[in-house]
Amino acid sequence: MYYYIYDNFLTEKKYQGIISKIESRLTDLGINGKIIRMSTFKNLSKTLNEDIAKGVKTIVVVGNDRTLNQLINLIDNLNLTIGLIPLGPDNNIAKLMGIPEGEAACDVLSSRIIQSLHLGLINKKYFFITYLELPSDNVFLNCDENYFINVSDYHDVISISNIFWGEAADKIPLSNNSGYINLIIKHTKKRLFQVKKENFSYFKTKTIELTSDRSVPILLIDEKRIIKTPVIISITRTKLNLIVGKKRFIS
Amino acid sequence: MLKEGSGHETDTIIGPSVKVEGDFVTEGNIIVEGTICGTIKTSQNIKVGPSSKIFANIWADNALVAGEIQGNLNIANKLELTASAKIFGDIKTAVLSIASGATINGKCQMTDNKNKSVRPEFSKQKKLELKNQNEVEKTA
Numbered sequence: 001m002y003y004y005i006y007d008n009f010l011t012e013k014k015y016q017g018i019i020s021k022i023e024s025r026l027t028d029l030g031i032n033g034k035i036i037r038m039s040t041f042k043n044l045s046k047t048l049n050e051d052i053a054k055g056v057k058t059i060v061v062v063g064n065d066r067t068l069n070q071l072i073n074l075i076d077n078l079n080l081t082i083g084l085i086p087l088g089p090d091n092n093i094a095k096l097m098g099i100p101e102g103e104a105a106c107d108v109l110s111s112r113i114i115q116s117l118h119l120g121l122i123n124k125k126y127f128f129i130t131y132l133e134l135p136s137d138n139v140f141l142n143c144d145e146n147y148f149i150n151v152s153d154y155h156d157v158i159s160i161s162n163i164f165w166g167e168a169a170d171k172i173p174l175s176n177n178s179g180y181i182n183l184i185i186k187h188t189k190k191r192l193f194q195v196k197k198e199n200f201s202y203f204k205t206k207t208i209e210l211t212s213d214r215s216v217p218i219l220l221i222d223e224k225r226i227i228k229t230p231v232i233i234s235i236t237r238t239k240l241n242l243i244v245g246k247k248r249f250i251s
Numbered sequence: 252m253l254k255e256g257s258g259h260e261t262d263t264i265i266g267p268s269v270k271v272e273g274d275f276v277t278e279g280n281i282i283v284e285g286t287i288c289g290t291i292k293t294s295q296n297i298k299v300g301p302s303s304k305i306f307a308n309i310w311a312d313n314a315l316v317a318g319e320i321q322g323n324l325n326i327a328n329k330l331e332l333t334a335s336a337k338i339f340g341d342i343k344t345a346v347l348s349i350a351s352g353a354t355i356n357g358k359c360q361m362t363d364n365k366n367k368s369v370r371p372e373f374s375k376q377k378k379l380e381l382k383n384q385n386e387v388e389k390t391a
Contacts, residue, residue: 147273201266
């Protein structure tokens with residue numbers, strides 16, 4: 001049984017046409033099912049978990065990265081198959097997973113190629129799929145409770161990722177979805193009348209404890225959410241089963 | 252050995268702006284351009300860049316050193332020191348290559364004992380016994 005969750009922003013008029021096309025394509029493929037809309041006033045978690053207990057096996061998110069991230073934090077049991085029909089802005093996860101936008105995603109859904117994905121975990125509570133970014137100013141990183149990393153330049157940018165697609169991805173050998181956290185520190189050297197030089201530091205760890213004597217804003221890319229320190233970041237043992245396309249970048 | 256462009260097998264890169272303190276243990280290759288204090292252990296290769304400063308004991312399979320190391324080096328296979336390398340500590344390695352200009356302040360011990368020659372056993376006692384035997388044979 002398929003279960004569809006529509007994001008709140010899809011109630012906008014400009015999405016009505018594409019949604020009706022998607023719904024008719026899903027009916028043609030015989031994979032239509034119950035539809036639920038996200039709302040700020042609705043307690044979606046309760047309804048969702050009740051339906052999962054009744055026997056829902058596949059949940060399809062219609063929306064963007066934010067919608068998918070919200071869903072994984074709503075459900076209690078991750079032993080489900082999650083599908084994604086990308087619509088709207090910020091659909092980086094769909095691009096990485098080879099899922100085309102709009103109606104074409106229905107065919108990917110029906111072909112049902114499943115990829116298991118590790119999830120990042122913040123403070124043993126909050127899940128994330130991709131990465132988070134923070135400034136290096138007064139931040140102390142304790143990796144695997146073995147070694148500390150001090151970043152001397154406060155202009156550096158720290159990225160902590162499970163799956164990463166930033167500019168560093170072309171320059172350093174990142175291992176996406178490997179069960180490890182990638183810690184990337186981008187250092188930019190600026191000098192007057194000279195081309196700025198960039199270099200990257202890269203670490204692979206299991207857990208990172210992030211502390212600071214000040215409040216540091218951490219930007220979670222999936223959902224554009226700000227988290228305050230201290231933070232413990234790790235990778236979950238259980239994996240998320242996501243329906244992906246053939247042209248995916250992650251294996 | 253570590254060569255230029257072998258970055259795709261590298262597991263850790265410690266850039267020039269980064270300082271690492273503690274026990275750094277990994278299974279993959281390490282490239283160091285920054286500062287490390289503590290210990291470094293890897294089952295693979297380590298490359299120490301010219302601007303790096305390491306205050307640590309190092310255990311690795313192969314090492315290419317161009318920077319400064321204050322600590323002991325335990326290298327299972329090959330240790331290569333470039334002209335800018337400065338070592339303040341003891342070295343244990345199987346194969347050693349030193350470029351002119353490199354500095355070593357410490358003991359150096361080669362660990363490969365496979366090709367060591369065996370000392371022939373010709374003790375004085377055996378020589379006397381052989382001499383006596385020859386004399387007995389002549390008189391007979």
